[in-house]
Amino acid sequence: MKANLHLMNKNGQAAAELAILGVLIITAFSYIMNFGQSLGVQQQTRMESFRRALQKAYIRNASVSNTLKKTVSAASVNAGFFQGQGLLAESSNSVTWQKGKPGDQGSLRQSSFAFWRIDDTDVSATNDTDDAMTGDLTAYGLPLNYQWTYSGDGSKSDYQMLIPASVYKDNATRTETYAFEGNKLESDSSSNPSITYDKTASLNDSSSGTIYTHFNTATDEDPGDDNPVTPSYEEAASVSYNASTTYTYPSAAGNWTVPHDTGNN
Amino acid sequence: MSKKNRTKNRAQSILDFVLIFGILLTFIIGLTRIWVWFNANYAKRNVDYQNTRLAAGQANNSHLSSLSYSDDVLNLDDNWVFKGQTSESVGTPPQAGYSAIDALSGSGNSGTAAVCSSGQSAATALRTEADNMDGEADNLDDFLSWAGSDALEWLFELIGVDIDGMEDARDSLWCNACYIREKAAAIETAACGSSSVATPSPTCCSRDYCSGQSCCTSSTSTSN
Numbered sequence: 122m123k124a125n126l127h128l129m130n131k132n133g134q135a136a137a138e139l140a141i142l143g144v145l146i147i148t149a150f151s152y153i154m155n156f157g158q159s160l161g162v163q164q165q166t167r168m169e170s171f172r173r174a175l176q177k178a179y180i181r182n183a184s185v186s187n188t189l190k191k192t193v194s195a196a197s198v199n200a201g202f203f204q205g206q207g208l209l210a211e212s213s214n215s216v217t218w219q220k221g222k223p224g225d226q227g228s229l230r231q232s233s234f235a236f237w238r239i240d241d242t243d244v245s246a247t248n249d250t251d252d253a254m255t256g257d258l259t260a261y262g263l264p265l266n267y268q269w270t271y272s273g274d275g276s277k278s279d280y281q282m283l284i285p286a287s288v289y290k291d292n293a294t295r296t297e298t299y300a301f302e303g304n305k306l307e308s309d310s311s312s313n314p315s316i317t318y319d320k321t322a323s324l325n326d327s328s329s330g331t332i333y334t335h336f337n338t339a340t341d342e343d344p345g346d347d348n349p350v351t352p353s354y355e356e357a358a359s360v361s362y363n364a365s366t367t368y369t370y371p372s373a374a375g376n377w378t379v380p381h382d383t384g385n386n
Numbered sequence: 387m388s389k390k391n392r393t394k395n396r397a398q399s400i401l402d403f404v405l406i407f408g409i410l411l412t413f414i415i416g417l418t419r420i421w422v423w424f425n426a427n428y429a430k431r432n433v434d435y436q437n438t439r440l441a442a443g444q445a446n447n448s449h450l451s452s453l454s455y456s457d458d459v460l461n462l463d464d465n466w467v468f469k470g471q472t473s474e475s476v477g478t479p480p481q482a483g484y485s486a487i488d489a490l491s492g493s494g495n496s497g498t499a500a501v502c503s504s505g506q507s508a509a510t511a512l513r514t515e516a517d518n519m520d521g522e523a524d525n526l527d528d529f530l531s532w533a534g535s536d537a538l539e540w541l542f543e544l545i546g547v548d549i550d551g552m553e554d555a556r557d558s559l560w561c562n563a564c565y566i567r568e569k570a571a572a573i574e575t576a577a578c579g580s581s582s583v584a585t586p587s588p589t590c591c592s593r594d595y596c597s598g599q600s601c602c603t604s605s606t607s608t609s610n
Contacts, residue, residue, distance in 0.1 A: 138402070138406070139402075139405075139406060142406065142410075146410070146413055150413070150417055153417065153420075153421060154420070157420075157421060157424030158424075160424065160428065161424060161427055161428060161431070161459075164428060164431055164432075165431060165457045168431065168435045168455065168457075169453065169455070169457070172442055172453040172454070172455050173453060175442055175443070175449075175453075176442075176449050176453055179445065179449045180449060180450060
């Protein structure tokens with residue numbers, strides 16, 4: 122009796138070891154998956170951000186700054202097993218690609234532009250217009266402000282140039298709504314009795330918020346010297362955005378049916 | 387503890403050992419393969435990016451709708467995880483001299499959307515000029531077709547009309563009109579990636595009327 126009890130304790134120990142080790146392995150697995158996904162998303166975001174900056178610079182014929190934010194879900198033990206953990210990847214790039222005077226053809230006031238993008242949503246609210254601006258003004262990015270500029274020899278620009286606002290605050294709210302539905306349908310059809318399982322899951326990942334922008338109205342009238350200019354900020358428009366992505370699994374209707382033998386055949 | 391129980395315990399331990407290490411090994415192999423998949427995607431993304439680098443840097447109207455790069459991950463399927471078989475290649479990285487670069491169609495080497503519009507305007511103005519020169523040359527040619535005949539040439543020369551000089555002027559106008567069309571096509575191609583009007587073929591300087599013309603003998607003359 123004593124020997125049997127000892128053997129049962131040994132069995133229990135093996136199960137406990139397996140349980141503890143299993144949890145450690147799954148945790149390690151989760152972190153590795155999470156790390157791999159994070160790395161991939163960061164790389165992709167950096168590359169896409171630069172390409173978008175290049176594209177915007179070409180279209181605007183000017184210097185542009187482009188910021189791209191990507192919201193994705195990654196495997197993690199810190200979140201629901203199916204839902205995953207929200208990841209945010211961010212990258213900014215600046216590109217100058219211009220021929221002749223910056224901006225649209227015929228423009229005398231356009232100089233540089235700034236763009237923000239959350240997933241597939243452009244955050245745009247250009248509030249100052251230039252005579253040469255055409256079409257959709259939101260395609261000119263963040264708010265612009267007129268400002269005198271000075272060249273290296275101290276000469277003043279002929280016109281006040283449009284300078285893009287800079288973002289100093291981003292109040293963002295991210296909401297992830299996960300829904301799972303599993304149905305089991307039993308058919309008592311005499312010709313084809315079966316049990317059908319139907320499972321669907323969806324994840325709605327929404328990011329909404331407001332970015333606050335301001336202009337540095339201080340001008341350096343003698344860029345040739347090394348004296349720093351004290352920034353003087355003026356509030357610009359706050360811009361709201363709302364980006365939403367819904368993931369559905371399976372993407373098409375997914376179910377599987379198990380033939381059910383009633384024993385009547 | 388009896389010898390029999392000790393043997394049972396030892397067997398139990400060996401079973402546990404085999405079981406746990408079997409599970410561990412399988413798990414680690416699967417995990418390693420998924421890890422390789424992450425690495426392969428990293429490489430593929432880089433190869434795709436590098437292969438489209440020159441295309442993205444060219445002045446091309448496709449920029450208005452395309453980044454010439456998109457994230458296209460490798461397919462992670464059962465064969466990859468359980469059999470260790472890759473689903474597809476990560477692609478070929480750029481070779482020396484960038485011979486492997488798959489550029490977008492169009493060959494513009496500089497310019498922007500604004501420059502394209504400007505280039506088209508300049509090309510149109512040049513073509514109008516070329517049309518006028520061709521018109522003048524055709525008028526001269528019509529005149530020379532009867533005035534330059536053997537029967538009348540001596541008569542015109544007698545009254546001081548330089549028939550040979552007029553033929554030279556006609557050829558010069560034709561040649562320069564052709565040369566201007568070449569330049570217009572070159573300007574438009576450089577600005578926009580392609581020309582809306584085809585480059586004259588055969589090239590101007592290979593034509594008879596351009597023989598000895600200054601635009602073809604100058605070191606700065608160009609032709610496509």
